[in-house]
Amino acid sequence: MAVLVFAEHSNAALNDVTAKTVAAAQAFGGDIDVLVAGHNAGAAAQAAAKLAGVRKVIHVEGEAFSHALAEAVEALVVPMMSGYDAFFAPATTTGKNVAPRIAAKLDVMQVSEITKVIDTSTFERPIYAGNAIMTVKSADAKKVVTVRGTAFKAVEATGSASVETATAPAGPFKSAFVSEEIAKSDRPELAGAKRVVSGGRALASAEQFNQYILPLADKLGAGVGASRAAVDAGYAPNDYQVGQTGKVVAPELYVAIGISGAIQHLAGMKDSKIIVAINKDEEAPIFQIADYGLVGDLFKIVPELTSKL
Amino acid sequence: MKVLVPVKRVIDPNVRPRVKADGSGVDLANIKMAMNPFCEIAVEEAVRMKEKGVVTEIVLVSIGPAQAQETIRIGLAMGGDRGILVQTDVAVEPLAVAKILAKIVEAEQPGLVITGKQAIDDDANQTGQMLAALLGWPQGAFASAVAVEGDKLKVTREVDGGLQTVSLNLPAVVTTDLRLNEPRFASLPNIMKAKKKPIDTKSPADYGVDVTPRLSVVKVAEPKKREAGEKVADVDTLIAKLKSAGAI
Numbered sequence: 001m002a003v004l005v006f007a008e009h010s011n012a013a014l015n016d017v018t019a020k021t022v023a024a025a026q027a028f029g030g031d032i033d034v035l036v037a038g039h040n041a042g043a044a045a046q047a048a049a050k051l052a053g054v055r056k057v058i059h060v061e062g063e064a065f066s067h068a069l070a071e072a073v074e075a076l077v078v079p080m081m082s083g084y085d086a087f088f089a090p091a092t093t094t095g096k097n098v099a100p101r102i103a104a105k106l107d108v109m110q111v112s113e114i115t116k117v118i119d120t121s122t123f124e125r126p127i128y129a130g131n132a133i134m135t136v137k138s139a140d141a142k143k144v145v146t147v148r149g150t151a152f153k154a155v156e157a158t159g160s161a162s163v164e165t166a167t168a169p170a171g172p173f174k175s176a177f178v179s180e181e182i183a184k185s186d187r188p189e190l191a192g193a194k195r196v197v198s199g200g201r202a203l204a205s206a207e208q209f210n211q212y213i214l215p216l217a218d219k220l221g222a223g224v225g226a227s228r229a230a231v232d233a234g235y236a237p238n239d240y241q242v243g244q245t246g247k248v249v250a251p252e253l254y255v256a257i258g259i260s261g262a263i264q265h266l267a268g269m270k271d272s273k274i275i276v277a278i279n280k281d282e283e284a285p286i287f288q289i290a291d292y293g294l295v296g297d298l299f300k301i302v303p304e305l306t307s308k309l
Numbered sequence: 310m311k312v313l314v315p316v317k318r319v320i321d322p323n324v325r326p327r328v329k330a331d332g333s334g335v336d337l338a339n340i341k342m343a344m345n346p347f348c349e350i351a352v353e354e355a356v357r358m359k360e361k362g363v364v365t366e367i368v369l370v371s372i373g374p375a376q377a378q379e380t381i382r383i384g385l386a387m388g389g390d391r392g393i394l395v396q397t398d399v400a401v402e403p404l405a406v407a408k409i410l411a412k413i414v415e416a417e418q419p420g421l422v423i424t425g426k427q428a429i430d431d432d433a434n435q436t437g438q439m440l441a442a443l444l445g446w447p448q449g450a451f452a453s454a455v456a457v458e459g460d461k462l463k464v465t466r467e468v469d470g471g472l473q474t475v476s477l478n479l480p481a482v483v484t485t486d487l488r489l490n491e492p493r494f495a496s497l498p499n500i501m502k503a504k505k506k507p508i509d510t511k512s513p514a515d516y517g518v519d520v521t522p523r524l525s526v527v528k529v530a531e532p533k534k535r536e537a538g539e540k541v542a543d544v545d546t547l548i549a550k551l552k553s554a555g556a557i
Contacts (some may be wrong), residue, residue: 067473070438071447093468097450100403100438109404109523112433122527127432128326132335135527174447174478178463182470191469220557228487238453238488239471244432245487247469253556263325270535274556276547282540291538292550304544309557 001030001120002055004080006073006089006098009036009044011066016192017090019154022051024147025088026155027117031055033084034161037076037168039066045163054161062168067177068094074101075169081106081142085120091146092191103144110144111136115151129244130267149191150250150271183237190240193223195253198242198269201229202258202280202298209235212299213257216306225249225269227259243268258298261286278302310420310457310479311366312355314389315410316348318373318380319430332528335430344380346492347425349387350485353492354455355423356388363457366390368417372401372409378508385503386495392508397520401513403431405520407439412516414444419480421462426451426484437484447477451486 003025008015018034025032032053036045037060045059058080064072077098081087087102089095091113103110115133116124122137123145190196197217203209209230217224226236228243242249244267254272259265261277261284269275270289277290278298287293294301320326321341329336344352358364369384371377372395381392395409414422427434441448449455449464453472456463462477467486495503513520541547551557 069475070441070450074442093451093466096434097438097448100435101442101448103435104404104407104439104442107404109402110433110435111524112435126532127529128320128335128430129432130532131326132328132529133532134529136524137527139523139525174445174481175449176476178474178476180468180471180473182472232488237471238467238486239469245427253551270532274551274554275535275538276551287540288537289535291554292547293538293540294544294547295540301544305547308544308548 001085002083003028003030003032003086003088004077004084005032005034006087006095007034007036007044007048008090008092008094009038009041011038011041012043014044014047016154017092017149018048019051020149020152021088021090021147022053022155023152024114024117026053028086028088028120030085033058035060035077037062037065037068037073039063049161049163050157050159052155052157052159054159056161057163058166059163060166060168064171064173065168067180068098069173069175069177070098070101071173071175072169072171073098074105075173077102078105084142086143086145088145088147091148095146099144099146106142106144108140108142108144109138110146111138112146113148114145115148126267129264131263148248150248183239187217188221188223190223190225191247191249193249193251195220195222196225196249196251197222197255197257198225198227198259199230199236199257200227200259201233203230203235206235212302216255216302219306219309220253227262227265256286256290257302259286260284261289310364311368311417312358312364313368313370313414313417313419313422314351314355314384315370315406315424315436316352316380316384317345317425317428318342318371318377319345319428322346322429328529328531332530334526334529342376344383345425345428347427347485349492350487350489351423351425352384352387352389353490354485357490359388368393368419370395370410370413372397372406374398381508382503383495385506386500387493391506394508394510395513395516396510397513399520400522401520402522402524403433403435403439404523405513405518406436407443408518409513409516410440411443412518421480422482424482424484426486437482441482446481448482448484449475449477450484452483453486453488455483455489
């Protein structure tokens with residue numbers, strides 16, 4: 001049995017979620033090959049070769065892969081799958097974009113965002129925004145799976161797999177990259193951060209979000225998140241959103257500030273190790289899942305907390 | 310340009326789903342149902358394109374039980390022109406939905422299909438991408454802005470680090486993210502008018518698609534409950550607690 005793992009990377013570096021996807025593939029079993037498709041992605045391929053349990057890395061270079069365009073990835077992966085029993089991709093926006101295309105071409109019903117591998121055809125996954133956990137068994141001969149990174153512990157970088165190169169499929173493809181606006185920040189990336197500070201609608205403006213949330217995050221060395229309400233109101237950019245339709249995080253410490261705790265937000269952070277909630281409404285649902293709750297005015301509490309840490 | 314918009318009937322997003330005691334699924338008996346919120350955004354985008362004169366006709370499709378006709382009516386009241394109900398009591402999986410939609414696209418020849426990025430019941434996030442693959446069309450998944458530019462479609466996509474803009478050859482598939490638009494409420498006169506708009510009723514067999522599920526549900530369970538902790542009196546106590554827990 002063999003699994004092809006689709007690597008998430010920035011060409012220059014491998015994203016940590018790839019090591020978590022390899023961990024899920026290990027739970028599935030069989031030989032694990034990692035596909036690094038990119039543009040000038042040699043460094044990412046070398047990093048993938050160090051992941052424990054990997055048999056080999058397949059490195060494919062092509063300009064269409066610099067931004068992982070779904071049409072190009074489909075053309076690359078579908079022919080490769082004749083040699084594999086399963087395709088595992090991280091449930092990131094990249095993985096979610098490409099995996100269903102591959103599944104459809106293989107006539108396979110994809111299993112999305114698994115949180116547990118039970119056996120080679122049975123998986124657990126959250127449904128209804130995390131309000132229910134479904135155990136599902138696939139009758140398809142090949143499996144196409146996306147993996148929720150927070151549910152798996154990354155494999156160590158103790159391996160030394162070989163790196164093979166493969167040829168990119170010939171274009172042209174029906175899509176082209178135009179531009180991107182990727183926020184540059186010295187803070188840890190939200191999805192993989194050990195600590196996260198999140199702000200909600202109670203911050204009341206983008207200025208106050210920045211003024212109160214960012215200094216605390218920097219003091220803690222934390223990534224910054226936001227509730228959907230805060231993002232919709234324009235207080236924080238969309239890629240800050242924690243929740244079922246945003247990012248799912250499970251840090252060691254999660255500090256929810258002025259967040260009431262809508263179900264869809266809780267779905268994105270309830271697996272955090274320690275949750276702190278600061279909210280003026282003592283009935284807020286967030287307190288039902290918080291380890292430590294502090295009822296009061298965030299505009300007084302947060303600066304005090306920041307200065308005393 | 311004709312636009313096809315698939316719409317799904319799901320649990321009302323304001324209702325908290327309950328897992329059935331026997332673990333066979335989520336209890337939907339006597340539960341308020343609604344159009345999937347991401348599908349509402351898809352309908353709204355199509356209507357706005359029609360208002361701008363870019364789109365000439367909006368065809369809505371729903372695949373589901375007889376009551377899914379109500380979901381199509383909501384979309385017609387928002388500004389859709391006609392509907393196709395592919396009636397079945399099977400819980401059709403995204404792959405089979407994509408196959409049925411591909412057949413409808415063959416018959417209807419739209420220049421664009423706009424789907425929601427995911428349904429809030431099974432959270433699969435697959436149908437639009439699968440449809441694009443089956444048709445050999447490009448896709449703009451998780452769109453926060455869409456603009457037709459000649460024979461191309463410019464789509465801004467919400468990605469993990471921020472925003473990505475791609476240019477797609479038409480015809481194409483777009484899947485909607487939350488911030489693409491704010492769907493309108495249908496006015497009473499439009500709800501009345503929508504009752505007269507035509508809906509064709511079909512079956513999966515009419516399209517030659519086998520809807521037998523590939524995935525079987527072993528069980529559905531409540532998620533692990535997280536116990537509420539304690540309320541602390543002040544910042545100093547909070548810091549002391551976090552220190553003793555080793556969190557800071």
